[in-house]
Amino acid sequence: MPDPTVREMLLARVDELVDQMTQHLEEARTVTEQLHPEQARSCRNAITMASVMIDEIRLRAHARPLEEPGQ
Numbered sequence: 001m002p003d004p005t006v007r008e009m010l011l012a013r014v015d016e017l018v019d020q021m022t023q024h025l026e027e028a029r030t031v032t033e034q035l036h037p038e039q040a041r042s043c044r045n046a047i048t049m050a051s052v053m054i055d056e057i058r059l060r061a062h063a064r065p066l067e068e069p070g071q
Contacts, residue, residue, distance in 0.1 A: 014061040021054050 032043035
């Protein structure tokens with residue numbers, strides 16, 4: 001099996017960090033459900049927005065550059 005490229009190692013680290021952030025957001029969602037209903041709703045909205053941004057980080061990190069070197 002060939003050694004991973006620097007890009008592959010960096011993407012693996014991004015994936016690891018994104019997974020950790022996703023887990024933390026889920027924990028925050030669970031805890032905030034114990035708040036007053038209005039506070040919990042506000043927190044859910046913010047958590048949902050953060051989840052979308054985290055997904056965007058993963059997608060953009062894995063996207064190929066428009067022009068690959070050597071092309």
